[in-house]
Amino acid sequence: MIAVLGSINIDLVARSTRLPRPGETVAGSSAQSVPGGKGANQALAAHRAGAAVRMIGAVGRDMFREAALSILDADGVDISAVRHTEKTTGIAVIMIGEDGENMITIVVGANDDLTEADVDKTLTAMAAGDILMLQLEIPAKLVEYALRLARARGIRTVLNIAPATLDVPYLAPLADILIANETEFELLAAQRLSSSEAQREALLNLHARNGQTIVVTLGAQGAMAAVEGNILHADGLAISPIDTVGAGDTFCGYFAAALDRGDSPEIALRDAAIAGSLACLHPGAQTGIPRHADIRVHTNDPA
Numbered sequence: 239m240i241a242v243l244g245s246i247n248i249d250l251v252a253r254s255t256r257l258p259r260p261g262e263t264v265a266g267s268s269a270q271s272v273p274g275g276k277g278a279n280q281a282l283a284a285h286r287a288g289a290a291v292r293m294i295g296a297v298g299r300d301m302f303r304e305a306a307l308s309i310l311d312a313d314g315v316d317i318s319a320v321r322h323t324e325k326t327t328g329i330a331v332i333m334i335g336e337d338g339e340n341m342i343t344i345v346v347g348a349n350d351d352l353t354e355a356d357v358d359k360t361l362t363a364m365a366a367g368d369i370l371m372l373q374l375e376i377p378a379k380l381v382e383y384a385l386r387l388a389r390a391r392g393i394r395t396v397l398n399i400a401p402a403t404l405d406v407p408y409l410a411p412l413a414d415i416l417i418a419n420e421t422e423f424e425l426l427a428a429q430r431l432s433s434s435e436a437q438r439e440a441l442l443n444l445h446a447r448n449g450q451t452i453v454v455t456l457g458a459q460g461a462m463a464a465v466e467g468n469i470l471h472a473d474g475l476a477i478s479p480i481d482t483v484g485a486g487d488t489f490c491g492y493f494a495a496a497l498d499r500g501d502s503p504e505i506a507l508r509d510a511a512i513a514g515s516l517a518c519l520h521p522g523a524q525t526g527i528p529r530h531a532d533i534r535v536h537t538n539d540p541a
């Protein structure tokens with residue numbers, strides 16, 4: 239079983255030929271409101287990858303809450319641990335340019351209302367070996383609390399250090415598995431990494447500190463990971479991305495689901511890299527998340 243402790247947002251997405259500069263207005267070509275939030279996206283991805291998933295989160299009692307939960311609910315993610323609070327549902331205002339570049343502003347709203355009691359309720363019912371997955375769009379103190387409780391109970395933890403915050407240095411060592419994109423990985427390594435050799439060296443050094451599995455997503459170049467003293471690499475698919483929002487979350491969900499199933503880190507990395515690529519082929523963070531059958535088309539694994 240996988241529990242995801244994290245954010246649930248509504249994404250207000252505007253597309254334009256190019257992103258505006260500060261103080262500038264540009265004409266948009268489309269606008270949409272779609273379900274999102276790193277926590278919710280990762281929960282959905284893990285579920286679509288075949289895992290039993292419970293979402294621990296919070297939404298407001300407002301016009302956005304139903305829409306924010308609609309895809310999780312329709313797909314069958316367990317949302318019984320999602321609480322309703324008096325704040326507004328989390329909102330991400332996302333601007334996307336024609337080249338796929340994006341800018342995001344997040345108003346955390348109800349995501350900020352998650353409490354230790356919310357964490358306790360689910361974690362005390364989990365078994366040793368189950369997986370808890372987290373990101374950084376909820377209070378850092380709660381992430382710390384959940385990581386410590388999970389460790390004490392033998393629950394495996396996957397921390398996606400996104401978005402990169404100043405809390406990363408003290409939270410990162412508390413997780414069993416870290417997932418970062420290249421920018422987040424630089425923050426973790428506390429240095430600029432301008433070549434793939436420098437990335438590999440930093441990855442091995444960080445991994446050597448405490449044996450933690452560390453995964454770095456590399457965009458079009460796939461992903462690499464340091465696991466038990468080795469560096470693994472998996473390619474993504476050669477694609478022309480339409481929308482990269484949620485691709486990292488898809489990667490995380492697929493990676494966790496593969497580990498939950500007992501797959502090797504190599505297979506987990508391979509499936510996650512393919513899933514992350516496929517997620518870029520559709521607009522919307524959640525609508526683009528592939529199903530496991532879509533991954534098998536590329537791996538030739540039996541159903």
Ligand code: RIB
Pocket residue numbers: 245247248249273274275276279329330342344375483484486487523
């Ligand atoms: O990772 C993508 C997500 O980040 C979006 O769905 C948005 O809600 C922000 O949280």
